[in-house]
Amino acid sequence: MTAINDVAVQQNRQQFYLFLARLYEHEVSPALLRQLRQLTYPTACGEVTLQAGYDQIHTFLTANSHVDAIDDLAVDYAKVFLAAGEPKGKAAFPYESVYTSKQKLIMQEAWEQVQAEYAAAGLALVTEQTDIKEDHIAVELKFMAHLVRTEASLAQQQIFLHRHLLNWVPQFCQDIARYSRTTFYPGVAKLTLGFLQMEAKLLVTADAPAPKPPSYALSYAAMDQIISQWQEHYHVYAPKLMASRNPDQPELVRFGEINSVKEIVTDRQSDFSAKEIYYPIMQTLFYFNQNGCQESQLTDDKDIILFLHPCDINALKRTDNIFLKNGGNEDIYYKRLRDKLKIVLLECEQSLPNCFCVSMHTNVSHNYSLAVRLGTDGVQVQVQDPSLAAAFSGMQPSQFTPKFVTANKQKAVLPEINNTAELKLAGHLDYWHKFDNNCIGCGGCNTVCPTCTCFDTTDVRYNETSPDGERRRVWSSCMLDSFTRTAGGRCVRKTPGANMRFKVLHKVYDYRQRFGGSENMCVGCGRCIARCPQDISVLDTINEFHDALEKAKSEVQ
Amino acid sequence: MENIMLPQAHKILKVLRETQAEYTFRVAYDRPTAYNQFFQLSIPKIGEAPISISGRGVGYLEFTIRKTGRLTNGIFGLGPNDTLFMRGPYGNSFPVADFEGKDLVVICGGTGMAPLKTILNHFYDHPAIARSVHLITGFKDVNAVLFSDELAKFAQKFHTIYCLDNMEAPGFHQGFVTQYIKEIPFADFADYNVAIVGPPVMMGLAAQECLANGAQEDKIWVSFERRMSCGVGKCGHCKINGTYVCLDGPVFNYTKAKNLFD
Structure with a gap:
C-alpha cells in the first residue's frame, strides 16, 4: 500500500494537482510548452488511463514543432473549453455546474456548494480571469492541492474528491475527447481521469478516520x-x-x-x-x-x-x-x-x-x-x-456498516478486445452459430435484465372513428427477430446467433467502449441464466466467447 | 425540461407524385437544418419512422417517401393542408463544407437519391464552389425514375450517367451504377469526395468499385438506414457495435463504415 503519509508522496500529489490545474487554467504558453518538452514521460506508470494520457501527450509533443504546437493548442483550447466558433453546447465547459445542473448552466448549485467549502477552509477565489469561477476545474484541483498541503484529514480530501471532482470530471473528460481536434487535450483528459481515479483508490486504502454515517x-x-x-x-x-x-x-x-x-x-x-x-x-x-x-x-x-x-x-x-x-x-x-x-x-x-x-x-x-x-x-x-x-x-x-460479497461460486473471464481487428474477429467467430439451433429468440433474457433499456413505440387508437389515441413505449428485445426489421421487411441481423453476438458484445464490450471507463453493461446478477427456457447461460457464453476469441487470435498470429 | 419525444404538427403544403410508389411531401418548416438530416415523421394513431430531407426551400422541407409500410401508407393518404407530425432534425449530414473546392462524385440507387438531392442542388446553384461534379444514379426501370426534372437540370452542369437496371431508355444506359464507376477519372482528381446512398448491397459494391478504380477509402462517404423508434440514442434499434446510427450517423466515412458489422 502506498504510504500516503510519506512527505514525498504528499508533495507529488500536490504538485500533480497544480500541474493539471495549470493545464486547464489557460492555454499552453511558450514557456510551459518548453517545460512540457523537457519532461521525462513515464513509460509504464502502472495505471492504464494515466499511462495512455502520458503516451498521447508525449506523441503530440514529438510530432509537432514548437510553433505549430503553440498555435494548434491555442486554437484547440479555445474550441474545447470556450466553445470558440462552435455551435452552442459543442464544448467541454470546465465547470461543475454545467455538468450537474438540469439546465447545464454555470453558477448553479454546485458553484454555491464549493464556495461554501472554500469559505469553510478560510479561502476565497481571487482571479483576474473572468471565465474562472469557483467550480472551474482548475480551482477545484487547486483546492485539492490546498487540502493536501495543509494536511487536511484524508476523509475531507476524499469527500471533496468524490463530491466535486469525480461526480462530473469523467463526463467532462469524455467531452474533451469528443470535441478536441488535437491529441494533446484528450491526453490531458486521460491524465486527469487516471490521476483522480488513482487518488480515489489511494484515499480509500489509507486507513482514514472517515466520518462514519450513523x-x-x-x-x-x-x-x-x-x-x-x-x-x-x-x-x-x-x-x-x-x-x-x-x-x-x-x-x-x-x-x-x-x-x-x-x-x-x-x-x-x-x-x-x-x-x-x-x-x-x-x-x-x-x-x-x-x-x-x-x-x-x-x-x-x-x-x-x-x-x-x-x-x-x-x-x-x-x-x-x-x-x-x-x-x-x-x-x-x-x-x-x-x-x-x-x-x-x-x-x-x-x-x-x-x-x-x-x-x-x-x-x-x-x-x-x-x-x-x-x-x-x-x-x-x-x-x-x-x-x-x-x-x-x-x-x-x-457500529453497522454493510458488508459486500467478495467471491462468487462462478467467475466470468471477459473477452479481451484491444483493437478494431480483434473486434471484427470477435464478431465473426464461428462460435456464435452455436445459438442458431439453440436460442428460440423469446427475449426473456432482455425482459429480466436490469440493464436492458431498448424499446419500441406503438400507437393506440381508442376506436376507429375517434380522433383520440396515444403513443406508448414498450420494452423491446434485441433477441426478437423483428428487432431490426424495417418497413418492407429488411432485417440487418437475421439469425439467433447474430442476435446473441449483438447482445453479448453490448453487455461486455460495446457499452464500455461508448461510455469510457472500465464499467461493463452486464452487472452479473444472473437473472437471465435462471430465466432462459433453453438453459443458455450468459456466464458460460461470456467464458466460451473469451476462449473462442483467444483461440482465433492465436490462429491469426 | 424539453420533451424530445414530443412531435409537432406541420402543415403539408404540396404533394408531388414522383412515381406510383414514391411521392414527395412538401411541409411547412422554418428552422435550420443541415442538408440530409432526418426527421421522425408520424401520424397519430399509426406510428413514427425516420425519413431524410430530400429538398429544402424558404419556409419548407421536402420528404420523398416510398409507400412501403403502415406509416407510409398512411402518409400517402394525406394531401395539402393536412397535418404531418414531426420531430427533429436528427443525425449528421454529409460534410458538404469539406466537399467544396474539390471534385465531387455522387453515386445513388433508387430513393437513395432523395437525401443527396439537397447537396446536388447546392452545387448546382453554386457551380463555382466545386471543381467538378460527377453524378451516377440508377433506377429499376423507367417507371421508377425519380426527380426527372432535376435529372435533366443536373445533366446541364454535371457529368452525369443515368442508368436503369434492366432496360435502356432515352437518356438512360442499361445496367447497374457499379458498372459505370470506371468512367470516373479518379486519377485526374487532385482532391475529391465520393458520396454513396442506396440499398446496403449497392453501397457496399459501389464503394468496392470506387476503391478498385483508385479511390481512397477516406474519400468515400456512405449513409446508413436503420429501424429507429426514437432518433435520439435511447431505443437501441439502430445501434451497431458501439455506434448509434441516429447520433453518430447516418453518414459515415468509409474508414469507419467498413468496420461496422450488424
Whole structure:
C-alpha cells in the first residue's frame, strides 16, 4: 500500500494537482510548452488511463514543432473549453455546474456548494480571469492541492474528491475527447481521469478516520413502524413473493410494495429486476387529440424507496447512462421517475448460485440513502441520506456498516478486445452459430435484465372513428427477430446467433467502449441464466466467447 | 425540461407524385437544418419512422417517401393542408463544407437519391464552389425514375450517367451504377469526395468499385438506414457495435463504415 503519509508522496500529489490545474487554467504558453518538452514521460506508470494520457501527450509533443504546437493548442483550447466558433453546447465547459445542473448552466448549485467549502477552509477565489469561477476545474484541483498541503484529514480530501471532482470530471473528460481536434487535450483528459481515479483508490486504502454515517440497531417491529411512516410520502418497493400470472406456476420474486421488511426475499435472486419500477414495461408518452399532442403526466405524488442489492444499484448507473447521457439529451419519462428514487442498499447475506457480480465489479456500491442488514436478531440500518434520518432518531446506535460479497461460486473471464481487428474477429467467430439451433429468440433474457433499456413505440387508437389515441413505449428485445426489421421487411441481423453476438458484445464490450471507463453493461446478477427456457447461460457464453476469441487470435498470429 | 419525444404538427403544403410508389411531401418548416438530416415523421394513431430531407426551400422541407409500410401508407393518404407530425432534425449530414473546392462524385440507387438531392442542388446553384461534379444514379426501370426534372437540370452542369437496371431508355444506359464507376477519372482528381446512398448491397459494391478504380477509402462517404423508434440514442434499434446510427450517423466515412458489422 502506498504510504500516503510519506512527505514525498504528499508533495507529488500536490504538485500533480497544480500541474493539471495549470493545464486547464489557460492555454499552453511558450514557456510551459518548453517545460512540457523537457519532461521525462513515464513509460509504464502502472495505471492504464494515466499511462495512455502520458503516451498521447508525449506523441503530440514529438510530432509537432514548437510553433505549430503553440498555435494548434491555442486554437484547440479555445474550441474545447470556450466553445470558440462552435455551435452552442459543442464544448467541454470546465465547470461543475454545467455538468450537474438540469439546465447545464454555470453558477448553479454546485458553484454555491464549493464556495461554501472554500469559505469553510478560510479561502476565497481571487482571479483576474473572468471565465474562472469557483467550480472551474482548475480551482477545484487547486483546492485539492490546498487540502493536501495543509494536511487536511484524508476523509475531507476524499469527500471533496468524490463530491466535486469525480461526480462530473469523467463526463467532462469524455467531452474533451469528443470535441478536441488535437491529441494533446484528450491526453490531458486521460491524465486527469487516471490521476483522480488513482487518488480515489489511494484515499480509500489509507486507513482514514472517515466520518462514519450513523448506524442503528432496530427490532423488526420498529423497522416496520418506520416503513408505515414512510408510506405517507413514499411507495416502498422490495423483492417479494408475488403470484405468477399463470396460477399453475409457482410464485415469482418481483419488486412490489411491502408493508413489512419480513416480506423481503433475500435467499434467492428476484426473477424480475427492479427496472419495472422506474422504467415501466409500458408507458404512455403522450395523448393525441384534435389539438395535437399532450404529454402524459405522473398522477402519483409519492416518491419511491427501493430496496436493491449492490448489483442492481450498479445497474441503475447503466440505465442512467443510456437515458440521461447518451446523445447528450435526457429522456423525461425516465428522469421523472428516476428523480423519485431513494435507494436502500440491501446487504447480500451470501452470493447466490447464478451471481457473478465480483467478476463484473458490481458487488460493491456506496450509492445509497440507507443500507440495511436483515439479521436474525433484528435489523441494522446505516443512514447516509439526512432526508431519511429523522425516523431513526432515538434508536439504539450501532457500529453497522454493510458488508459486500467478495467471491462468487462462478467467475466470468471477459473477452479481451484491444483493437478494431480483434473486434471484427470477435464478431465473426464461428462460435456464435452455436445459438442458431439453440436460442428460440423469446427475449426473456432482455425482459429480466436490469440493464436492458431498448424499446419500441406503438400507437393506440381508442376506436376507429375517434380522433383520440396515444403513443406508448414498450420494452423491446434485441433477441426478437423483428428487432431490426424495417418497413418492407429488411432485417440487418437475421439469425439467433447474430442476435446473441449483438447482445453479448453490448453487455461486455460495446457499452464500455461508448461510455469510457472500465464499467461493463452486464452487472452479473444472473437473472437471465435462471430465466432462459433453453438453459443458455450468459456466464458460460461470456467464458466460451473469451476462449473462442483467444483461440482465433492465436490462429491469426 | 424539453420533451424530445414530443412531435409537432406541420402543415403539408404540396404533394408531388414522383412515381406510383414514391411521392414527395412538401411541409411547412422554418428552422435550420443541415442538408440530409432526418426527421421522425408520424401520424397519430399509426406510428413514427425516420425519413431524410430530400429538398429544402424558404419556409419548407421536402420528404420523398416510398409507400412501403403502415406509416407510409398512411402518409400517402394525406394531401395539402393536412397535418404531418414531426420531430427533429436528427443525425449528421454529409460534410458538404469539406466537399467544396474539390471534385465531387455522387453515386445513388433508387430513393437513395432523395437525401443527396439537397447537396446536388447546392452545387448546382453554386457551380463555382466545386471543381467538378460527377453524378451516377440508377433506377429499376423507367417507371421508377425519380426527380426527372432535376435529372435533366443536373445533366446541364454535371457529368452525369443515368442508368436503369434492366432496360435502356432515352437518356438512360442499361445496367447497374457499379458498372459505370470506371468512367470516373479518379486519377485526374487532385482532391475529391465520393458520396454513396442506396440499398446496403449497392453501397457496399459501389464503394468496392470506387476503391478498385483508385479511390481512397477516406474519400468515400456512405449513409446508413436503420429501424429507429426514437432518433435520439435511447431505443437501441439502430445501434451497431458501439455506434448509434441516429447520433453518430447516418453518414459515415468509409474508414469507419467498413468496420461496422450488424
